[in-house]
Amino acid sequence: MNNFELTNAGMLTTIQDSGRSHLQHLGIPASGPMDILAARLANILVGNESDAAVLEATYTGPVIRFNTETTVAITGAKTKAKLNGFEVDSYLPIAIKSGDTLDLSVVESGLRVYIAFAGGIQTEKVLDSRATYLPMKFGEFDRKLKTGDRIPIKAKTFNNYLSVDTELRFNRHDLYDIRIVEGPQCEYFEDKLKQNMVDSIYKVSQQSDRMGIRFIGTELITEQKDMISDGIPLGSVQITRGGQPIIMMADRQPTGGYPKIAKVIQNDIPKLAQLKPGDKIKFKWISISESLKLFQELEDKIDKLKEKINNQQSPNAAYRIYIGDKVYLTSLQEK
Amino acid sequence: MKSVRVKRVDINYIVVEYEQIIDIEINKQVTCLTNNLRKLDREGVNSIIPTYCSVLIEYDPLVLEFENLLEYINEILNSNNEVESELGRTFNIPVLYGYEKGPDLLEVAKINNMSVEEVITIHTSEVYKVYMIGFNPGYPYLGGLDKRIATPRLDEPRVRVPAGSVAIGGEQTGIYSTDSPGGWRLIGHTPIPLFDPTSNEPVLLKAGDNVKFISIDEHEYKRIKEEIDKGKYSIDIVLENYHE
Numbered sequence: 001m002n003n004f005e006l007t008n009a010g011m012l013t014t015i016q017d018s019g020r021s022h023l024q025h026l027g028i029p030a031s032g033p034m035d036i037l038a039a040r041l042a043n044i045l046v047g048n049e050s051d052a053a054v055l056e057a058t059y060t061g062p063v064i065r066f067n068t069e070t071t072v073a074i075t076g077a078k079t080k081a082k083l084n085g086f087e088v089d090s091y092l093p094i095a096i097k098s099g100d101t102l103d104l105s106v107v108e109s110g111l112r113v114y115i116a117f118a119g120g121i122q123t124e125k126v127l128d129s130r131a132t133y134l135p136m137k138f139g140e141f142d143r144k145l146k147t148g149d150r151i152p153i154k155a156k157t158f159n160n161y162l163s164v165d166t167e168l169r170f171n172r173h174d175l176y177d178i179r180i181v182e183g184p185q186c187e188y189f190e191d192k193l194k195q196n197m198v199d200s201i202y203k204v205s206q207q208s209d210r211m212g213i214r215f216i217g218t219e220l221i222t223e224q225k226d227m228i229s230d231g232i233p234l235g236s237v238q239i240t241r242g243g244q245p246i247i248m249m250a251d252r253q254p255t256g257g258y259p260k261i262a263k264v265i266q267n268d269i270p271k272l273a274q275l276k277p278g279d280k281i282k283f284k285w286i287s288i289s290e291s292l293k294l295f296q297e298l299e300d301k302i303d304k305l306k307e308k309i310n311n312q313q314s315p316n317a318a319y320r321i322y323i324g325d326k327v328y329l330t331s332l333q334e335k
Numbered sequence: 336m337k338s339v340r341v342k343r344v345d346i347n348y349i350v351v352e353y354e355q356i357i358d359i360e361i362n363k364q365v366t367c368l369t370n371n372l373r374k375l376d377r378e379g380v381n382s383i384i385p386t387y388c389s390v391l392i393e394y395d396p397l398v399l400e401f402e403n404l405l406e407y408i409n410e411i412l413n414s415n416n417e418v419e420s421e422l423g424r425t426f427n428i429p430v431l432y433g434y435e436k437g438p439d440l441l442e443v444a445k446i447n448n449m450s451v452e453e454v455i456t457i458h459t460s461e462v463y464k465v466y467m468i469g470f471n472p473g474y475p476y477l478g479g480l481d482k483r484i485a486t487p488r489l490d491e492p493r494v495r496v497p498a499g500s501v502a503i504g505g506e507q508t509g510i511y512s513t514d515s516p517g518g519w520r521l522i523g524h525t526p527i528p529l530f531d532p533t534s535n536e537p538v539l540l541k542a543g544d545n546v547k548f549i550s551i552d553e554h555e556y557k558r559i560k561e562e563i564d565k566g567k568y569s570i571d572i573v574l575e576n577y578h579e
Contacts, residue, residue, distance in 0.1 A: 021382045021393065025369075026538040027472045027512070027530075030382075126532050136472070136513060138532045181345045184352075184391075228355055229469065229476070231384030231391025233348045255386055255469030263345045292346045292396070299397065 001122060002070070002155035006147055008063035008105060013145045014132035015121055016250075018051035023127060024254035030234065031131035032250050034210060034273035035112050037298075038076035041168060042116035044306055045073035045093045047158035052120030053130040055145075057113040061104025062145070064115070070096045070155040071118040076170055077110025077274055086327035091164040093118075094329060095157065095318045109172040110274040119154025133251055134210065159318055161331050162308055168301060170274050175201065176281045178268050181288050183236050185227060185259035193220045197261070198283045202245065206277045210251040212238075213272055215281070219243030220261070229257040235264035235272070237283075247272055265291040267298055339412055341405065346396045349404060351412075353388045357478065361388050362466050366543045371411045377404070385542050386467045387476070425462065425545040427571040428510070428525050430501050431556040432458075436524035443486045443503060443520050454522065455550050457481045463508065465544040473512035473530030473538040477546060480508045492518030499525050501548065510546075512538075523548075526560040527570055539570070 006013070016039065019032030033039035033056050043052050055062065061079055074081050074090040081088050082103040088094060096102070104113055123130050126139035137143060141151070186194075202217035221243035231254060232238075238246045238258040247264060248256075249272065264272060265286065275281070321328045340352045351368060353361045369385040372392065379399030384391040394404055432455045433440040444451045463477040470476075485506040496502070496517035501510050504519030511517060512529035525548075529539045540546065551559070562568035 023537075024382050024384050025468065025542075027468045027470060027474050028537070029472075127537060136532075184342060184344055184350050184389075228357060228387045228389075229467070230350070230352075230386045230389045233344055233391065233393070235345075253470055254384055255467065263348070266346055288343060288345060295346050295396065 001152040002068040003150040003152045004067065004117070005065045006062050006145055006149045006151070007065050007101070009145045009147045009149065010057045010062040010105065011060045012058040013062050014056050014134065014143075015053050015123060015130055015141055015145070015151070016056045016132060017053040017130045019131040019250065020127055020129045024231070027254060028127060029133055029251050029253060031129070031133045031210075033114065034250050035076050035114065035170070035270045036273075037168070037270035038112070038114045038170065038273075039116070040302070041091070041164055041305075042073045042075040042114045044302070044309065045075070045091070045160070045162075045164070046071050046116045046118040047156070047160070047309070048116060048118065048120050052116065053123065054117070054121065055115040057104060057115070058111060060107055061113045061115075063105055064102045066096050066098060066100045066102070068098050068153075068155045069157060070153065071158040071160075072096055072102065073116050074104065074113060075116075075164075076112050076114040078108045078170065078172070079104050079113050080106040080108055083327050085325075086322060087325055088327050088329070089163070091169055092162065092329065093158060093160050095159060095320075110170045111276050112273050117153045117155070118158040119156035122152040122154055135251070159331060160309055160312055161329060162305070162312065164305060165301065168305070170270075174280070176271055176275065176279065177284055178271065178281045179265045179284045179286045179291070180237060180262035181265060181286060181291055183260035183262040184230065184233075186261055188227070188259045189220065189222050189239070189261050193222055194261070194285070196220060197245075198285055201280050201282055204275045204277050204279045204281070208275070208277065210249060212246045212248050212252060213275060215245045215247075217244070220245070227257055227259050229255045232256050232260070233263050235266070235269045236260040237262040237264065249273070265294065267291070267294045341408060341412075343401060346401070347394055349392045349394070349401070349408065351390045351392070351408060355388055357387050357466065359464060359478070362464070362542070365390055368408075368411055369542070372407070375407060377407060380404070384469075386469065423543065423545060423575050425547055425573040425575065426540065427547050427549050427573065428527055429551040429555065429559055430459075430523040430525045430548045431551055431553060432523035434524075434553070436497065436500060437522045439489075439502075439520035440522045443484065443522055446486050447484055449483075454484050457484050458508070458522070459548045459550050461547075463546045465540050465542055465546060467542050468538065468540065471511075471513045471515055471530075472532075473540065475510065475512070475529070475540045475544075475546065477507065477509055480506055482506060486520050488518040489520060492516055496521065497524070498528070498530070501525060526556055526563055528563070
């Protein structure tokens with residue numbers, strides 16, 4: 001089996017695919033990439049199905065040495081990616097030759113970087129998935145990856161030189177707007193608290209991880225009605241006894257007993273994945289029909305990107321053009 | 336159907352809520368809706384999570400429209416088909432009470448002013464209902480602890496409770512399915528794995544099952560453990576009619 005080697009694993013790098021959503025009734029967390037959009041785009045750029053396994057790197061990315069020809073794509077947080085020492089762009093397919101080194105150790109803004117490999121990562125599936133759930137070791141690579149790890153890949157090539165529109169990419173903001181709709185226990189909270197929630201600015205706490213993102217801000221304390229544990233949707237906003245919001249993310253437990261005042265709309269979940277401790281957000285209530293409209297607009301854009309890629313003819317030859325300390329990837333095509 | 340609320344949560348979830356109480360009859364309705372939805376096997380339904388008195392359904396809005404899914408749910412809710420009679424399973428779970436892996440047994444007896452033997456007799460005489468699976472992989476929420484052996488949780492939770500620990504926390508009893516932190520009082524240990532990620536059936540119990548604890552001695556514990564390690568052990572399951 002072909003593989004790549006992590007000559008530096010980065011701070012927290014794991015393997016993620018579409019996860020185990022369908023096993024949540026067994027108490028097994030869904031897992032999967034935190035930034036579902038970035039992981040999906042990375043897979044599209046290298047011609048993969050959307051459930052192919054990718055690398056998710058947190059805080060600092062890995063340094064990868066390739067022993068084989070393949071195609072990769074980098075998405076998510078903004079990195080100063082380097083291919084054999086030359087700067088290379090994200091959000092486009094990169095043709096890799098055997099012996100290449102891809103250095104993602106410098107993340108400029110955002111938190112999580114995704115790297116997709118044409119053909120996908122080929123580690124053993126456990127419980128129908130290659131996704132890593134950090135608290136538990138399901139399979140050989142279900143852990144934080146280590147320097148020196150060799151990760152099996154199919155190593156297909158996918159020659160294509162399209163890029164992704166900036167509006168689909170991660171964009172840094174000083175204050176992120178996080179749009180929410182009513183959660184399952186919304187009526188547990190008085191209108192005044194729902195108003196307080198959107199009038200305040202919340203700061204991301206240090207105690208955030210793949211299970212949940214915790215916030216610090218105006219306390220939303222209500223007379224706690226005891227609730228009976230129920231299922232937890234991805235992106236739901238739980239209010240703890242201390243009155244602080246926690247947004248439940250990929251590795252959340254499938255069931256829980258804190259009331260869920262709101263759910264972050266599907267479109268804004270990728271934004272949450274890129275929040276660093278100290279980043280600021282503002283919640284905004286919207287309706288489900290608005291959420292659906294935003295979702296459809298996003299899906300249309302993704303469909304267009306897929307169409308462009310599928311309609312492109314395979315180039316005859318791929319070239320690397322080095323200008324200064326940057327490498328540009330391009331191709332020649334017969335008319 | 337009385338007091339059922341169907342709530343849409345964003346564009347990809349629906350939650351069906353029954354009367355919010357912990358009750359066997361309501362939990363049976365939860366199981367019934369879940370089983371019917373699974374039988375339908377609609378494309379676009381990504382996950383169904385049944386809990387004590389609600390069912391959370393996750394769907395892919397690109398494949399399945401809200402209105403269609405709602406129709407399926409309402410059809411099942413209105414079909415008035417009595418909770419389908421299916422075979423209820425009772426698992427006889429062998430437990431070594433006390434010893435190193437049940438360090439709180441004596442304390443539980445003391446707090447409740449009885450002997451260790453009485454605690455074991457009471458704990459093994461109940462049949463416990465599995466209301467739901469959650470919290471951790473394969474973790475069963477059990478109902479039916481005899482109040483005489485209810486014991487407050489530890490003031491300081493343990494950092495690591497080993498999988499298989501049988502415990503009492505307040506008015507609940509349970510079995511830790513995986514190694515995890517926990518504040519319940521550990522009264523014994525079962526060699527039976529409740530969760531095995533490499534197995535075809537990774538989780539032993541499911542919602543609607545029954546559990547009965549059987550007290551075993553150290554010899555028996557060792558024997559069962561060896562059989563499990565060799566892949567030879569088969570757990571004692573009693574099948575009975577759901578309606579009994």
